[in-house]
Amino acid sequence: MAVGNQNNYSKFEELSDIEKQRLVTLFKQLDVNNDGKITAEDLVVAFKEMGIPYTPDGCIQVRVEKMGSLNFNDFFHFIQESEQRLMDLFKYMDENRDGIIDADEIVSAFAQYHVRIEKEEALVLLKRMDKDDSQKYIF
Numbered sequence: 001m002a003v004g005n006q007n008n009y010s011k012f013e014e015l016s017d018i019e020k021q022r023l024v025t026l027f028k029q030l031d032v033n034n035d036g037k038i039t040a041e042d043l044v045v046a047f048k049e050m051g052i053p054y055t056p057d058g059c060i061q062v063r064v065e066k067m068g069s070l071n072f073n074d075f076f077h078f079i080q081e082s083e084q085r086l087m088d089l090f091k092y093m094d095e096n097r098d099g100i101i102d103a104d105e106i107v108s109a110f111a112q113y114h115v116r117i118e119k120e121e122a123l124v125l126l127k128r129m130d131k132d133d134s135q136k137y138i139f
Contacts, residue, residue, distance in 0.1 A: 012076055027075050030060075037069040090139045101137045102126070 012020065028034075029050065032042040043061055047054040055061065063078055064070055070078060093101050093109040103122035110117045129137045 010080070023076060023079060024072075026079075027072055030075075037071050038064060038075060039069045040064050087139065090137070094139075099139060101139070103135065 012023075015023075027038070030038045030042055030046045032045045032049075038060075040056075040061065043064060044054050056065070059082060060070075060078065063074075067074060090101055093105050095105050095108060103119050103126055106122035106125060107117055107119055110122075123135060126135060126137060
């Protein structure tokens with residue numbers, strides 16, 4: 001699958017085999033009817049099969065609705081853009097710039113937008129991303 005380079009994004013061919021497989025597998029999961037493109041109908045079915053609540057205003061749903069469908073190239077660039085935005089958000093939240101987000105930094109980030117959450121609530125959010133039970137997210 002040849003995927004061009006836009007902005008500072010990687011080419012598909014430059015990714016590790018594991019990353020390539022992750023993206024191909026996810027694309028195939030979302031392309032329910034195996035026609036080489038992801039449509040809104042595919043997303044409804046795929047999300048249900050994955051146990052993910054479907055909302056038409058989610059990021060990928062909006063992109064699919066806008067474009068009509070996503071082929072693998074479109075999907076690849078969407079994923080790269082999304083991952084970059086997420087990484088930018090993590091860097092913003094990482095107040096001490098140690099590459100780790102903890103509950104206190106989550107509370108602080110929410111507070112900057114005048115949203116008060118308790119540390120316990122931040123720990124619940126963190127637990128969803130925490131892979132080693134350290135109560136921190138390393139990015």
